[in-house]
Amino acid sequence: MTLRGVARIAPMLAVAWAVQASPGSAQRVASDTLRADSTPDTRVEPVVVASKPFAESFLLAELFAQRLESVGIPVDRRPGLGATDLAFRALRTGAIDIYPEYTGTGLTAILGLEPEGDAADVYSVVSTAFMDRFGVRWMPPLGFENSYAIAVRPETADSLGVRTLTDLSRVSERLIAGFSPDFIGRPDGLPGLADRYDLTFADTRPLLQSVKYPALDEGAVDVIDGYTTDGGLDRYGLVVLTDDADFFPPYQAAALLRPELSADRPDVVAALAPLSGRLDAPTMRRANRQIEVDGRSPAGVAADLLADLALGDGASTEAVPSALARPDGLGSFLWARRGDTARQTLRHLWLVAIALGAATLLAVPLGVALARRPGVAEPVVRATGLLQTIPSIALLAFMIPVFGIGAGPAIVALFLYSVFPILRNTWSGVRDADPEAVKAARALGMTEGQILLRVRLPLAAPVVMAGVRVSAVIAVGTATLAAFIGAGGLGDPIVAGLALSDERLILSGAVPAALLALLVDLGLSRVESAVRPRGLVEG
Amino acid sequence: MALVGESGSGKTTLLRCFNALVVPAGGDVHVRGRPVGSADPVALRRSMGYVPQHGGLIPHWTVGRNVALVPTLLAHPDAEAAARRALRMVGLPPDEFVGRWPRRLSGGQRQRVALARALAAEPDLVLMDEPLGALDALARADLRRELGTLIHESGVTVLLVTHDLHEAAALADRITVMRGGRVLQSATLEALRSDPASRYVTELLDRGLETAATP
Numbered sequence: 001m002t003l004r005g006v007a008r009i010a011p012m013l014a015v016a017w018a019v020q021a022s023p024g025s026a027q028r029v030a031s032d033t034l035r036a037d038s039t040p041d042t043r044v045e046p047v048v049v050a051s052k053p054f055a056e057s058f059l060l061a062e063l064f065a066q067r068l069e070s071v072g073i074p075v076d077r078r079p080g081l082g083a084t085d086l087a088f089r090a091l092r093t094g095a096i097d098i099y100p101e102y103t104g105t106g107l108t109a110i111l112g113l114e115p116e117g118d119a120a121d122v123y124s125v126v127s128t129a130f131m132d133r134f135g136v137r138w139m140p141p142l143g144f145e146n147s148y149a150i151a152v153r154p155e156t157a158d159s160l161g162v163r164t165l166t167d168l169s170r171v172s173e174r175l176i177a178g179f180s181p182d183f184i185g186r187p188d189g190l191p192g193l194a195d196r197y198d199l200t201f202a203d204t205r206p207l208l209q210s211v212k213y214p215a216l217d218e219g220a221v222d223v224i225d226g227y228t229t230d231g232g233l234d235r236y237g238l239v240v241l242t243d244d245a246d247f248f249p250p251y252q253a254a255a256l257l258r259p260e261l262s263a264d265r266p267d268v269v270a271a272l273a274p275l276s277g278r279l280d281a282p283t284m285r286r287a288n289r290q291i292e293v294d295g296r297s298p299a300g301v302a303a304d305l306l307a308d309l310a311l312g313d314g315a316s317t318e319a320v321p322s323a324l325a326r327p328d329g330l331g332s333f334l335w336a337r338r339g340d341t342a343r344q345t346l347r348h349l350w351l352v353a354i355a356l357g358a359a360t361l362l363a364v365p366l367g368v369a370l371a372r373r374p375g376v377a378e379p380v381v382r383a384t385g386l387l388q389t390i391p392s393i394a395l396l397a398f399m400i401p402v403f404g405i406g407a408g409p410a411i412v413a414l415f416l417y418s419v420f421p422i423l424r425n426t427w428s429g430v431r432d433a434d435p436e437a438v439k440a441a442r443a444l445g446m447t448e449g450q451i452l453l454r455v456r457l458p459l460a461a462p463v464v465m466a467g468v469r470v471s472a473v474i475a476v477g478t479a480t481l482a483a484f485i486g487a488g489g490l491g492d493p494i495v496a497g498l499a500l501s502d503e504r505l506i507l508s509g510a511v512p513a514a515l516l517a518l519l520v521d522l523g524l525s526r527v528e529s530a531v532r533p534r535g536l537v538e539g
Numbered sequence: 540m541a542l543v544g545e546s547g548s549g550k551t552t553l554l555r556c557f558n559a560l561v562v563p564a565g566g567d568v569h570v571r572g573r574p575v576g577s578a579d580p581v582a583l584r585r586s587m588g589y590v591p592q593h594g595g596l597i598p599h600w601t602v603g604r605n606v607a608l609v610p611t612l613l614a615h616p617d618a619e620a621a622a623r624r625a626l627r628m629v630g631l632p633p634d635e636f637v638g639r640w641p642r643r644l645s646g647g648q649r650q651r652v653a654l655a656r657a658l659a660a661e662p663d664l665v666l667m668d669e670p671l672g673a674l675d676a677l678a679r680a681d682l683r684r685e686l687g688t689l690i691h692e693s694g695v696t697v698l699l700v701t702h703d704l705h706e707a708a709a710l711a712d713r714i715t716v717m718r719g720g721r722v723l724q725s726a727t728l729e730a731l732r733s734d735p736a737s738r739y740v741t742e743l744l745d746r747g748l749e750t751a752a753t754p
Contacts, residue, residue: 440595443558443666444609444656445585458599533599535640 108188115249135259178221231289355414367426410487425467429460541707588657588665603637
């Protein structure tokens with residue numbers, strides 16, 4: 001496998017292995033019924049319910065979805081969309097209809113405003129501003145707040161005498177922080193927090209939600225950011241430091257509705273309305289704990305919540321496939337999921353094949369054309385090279401306003417990534433094909449067309465294939481990220497597993513993805529050898 | 540006819556004017572009494588042979604296909620027979636060589652194949668650009684001797700670019716001395732010696748023949 005390919009896949013695997021190290025895995029039950037198909041109903045357009053990639057967001061989305069289904073509204077579930085930016089972009093542009101969001105996030109991360117006032121003030125600011133600026137409607141809050149919780153181990157709290165964030169500032173230089181990448185970057189996250197409390201950590205490590213708690217417990221980091229409703233806070237007996245300078249705004253959870261949804265679908269609004277004000281923080285902590293610690297599925301926990309509120313259809317009981325319920329090892333888990341894995345692998349290959357095929361069809365003729373136009377070639381090749389430098393998630397995010405969510409934008413993004421290696425290799429392979437032979441062929445009276453077809457292209461073929469091979473391996477790796485915009489494939493179990501702290505689920509996507517990359521690389525290396533003209537081969 | 544001069548004196552550029560790979564900024568080049576500028580360049584090139592310094596064999600073609608190139612381009616009825624005949628002319632047994640790949644040839648064999656390729660369509664003019672320049676001394680002496688015989692027996696006109704006066708003296712009837720893009724003198728070796736156009740010609744002759752005579 002090429003170095004670039006390894007570099008693309010390595011982070012996924014690193015995540016998977018890091019997560020595997022967390023304890024308690026054997027007691028987990030897979031949470032894998034998230035993409036259960038909604039009731040098919042051809043007469044009514046299904047409502048697209050999405051979530052961000054963490055457990056509580058999955059749970060709330062499932063709650064909305066089951067509530068809608070209980071009154072007969074068909075639902076299309078798209079759990080685990082990228083993060084705030086991706087999910088909100090998808091909502092604004094109408095690619096999704098509903099997702100759960102928090103008022104504090106809306107205020108600071110989306111509107112870019114300073115937190116001010118109490119929970120009711122913040123709700124009134126965001127609901128007015130969102131309607132005015134985006135046409136997006138906030139449903140009334142569900143009833144609980146889920147703010148950031150800066151937590152330390154009890155030993156740290158006792159030995160250093162830390163109880164508040166102001167206390168933390170005295171000792172922060174001796175501590176290693178493990179924060180989520182989202183938190184590190186958001187103005188209402190670390191930058192603002194460090195500024196307000198004058199915090200300087202010895203080191204700040206970006207950690208995903210699912211690995212933070214075990215990392216803190218094992219002493220790899222000393223301070224983490226959690227959510228106040230996280231099940232992990234209780235489970236590890238952590239100390240949450242008081243936000244004594246009131247840095248964090250109120251984070252009330254509520255359903256966000258896309259523009260025009262209230263007008264188009266009053267039935268949806270009416271169905272969701274009874275959820276408002278019905279969920280308190282202890283209820284949510286318990287529910288999150290059932291998912292994150294006990295390994296129950298968001299669908300099952302949501303069904304129980306709806307039943308408690310007497311808002312369900314009474315029929316939803318947790319339907320965990322019996323094979324998944326057994327607390328067995330990774331092998332039997334993977335075996336039990338083989339049907340899903342096969343389906344997701346095919347989907348993955350399909351995404352990659354279409355993108356790669358289109359890229360090859362464009363890049364090979366373009367590369368040949370550029371080989372004869374040195375003036376234009378450099379800028380064009382450099383421009384496609386620039387595409388390569390756009391981070392995958394950002395490129396996927398750019399796709400949403402134009403192509404919505406799902407397979408379309410994912411294929412376009414993979415296509416854009418695939419063009420450069422093929423184009424560069426075709427261009428240089430054709431241009432640099434044995435110059436002595438080309439000169440002699442021309443001097444003996446071959447036309448430029450004959451030289452291209454009979455001399456340059458055959459000599460360039462293995463170089464072109466090497467480019468296709470690099471693109472293919474990159475595409476297989478990058479396609480796992482396509483799950484963040486709802487494209488499916490082997491990224492699905494990775495995203496769901498990361499959100500639900502289920503390392504077996506992560507591995508069930510990461511391992512096949514890595515194997516797929518190796519196989520694709522191996523297969524294409526065979527093709528590369530096959531197109532190498534005889535006479536150039538040793539022996 | 541040989542074109543001699545130091546590197547950068549314009550010998551190769553002048554040679555390329557003959558097969559229209561270079562269009563002269565001024566003046567006319569005539570081949571067979573007709574100006575090159577008015578001829579179809581592709582047809583013109585097919586009508587003359589060409590031997591570059593490093594052979595310029597097409598690496599993914601067999602020796603046979605390489606040698607048959609020009610007859611094939613000219614839709615010669617039996618290009619393969621022409622190729623075999625040309626290989627024999629340069630001393631390579633066709634049965635042994637037609638199926639070989641260029642990378643499996645020695646330097647001397649490669650230049651012989653290039654020579655065969657230039658001769659295969661029986662042109663009346665062959666352009667050679669330092670055809671022996673990349674060979675070691677022994678192979679060069681061998682091939683130079685054979686080349687001399689070949690040129691005299693076949694009666695083909697050769698325009699030879701070389702920086703080696705000894706080679707020019709051995710192969711050419713007339714020697715054209717170039718310097719700085721200009722022709723200084725064009726004459727037989729004897730005439731160059733007895734009646735040099737400038738001191739440079741004499742110096743070049745003394746220097747070149749001394750060094751070349753003691754390889």
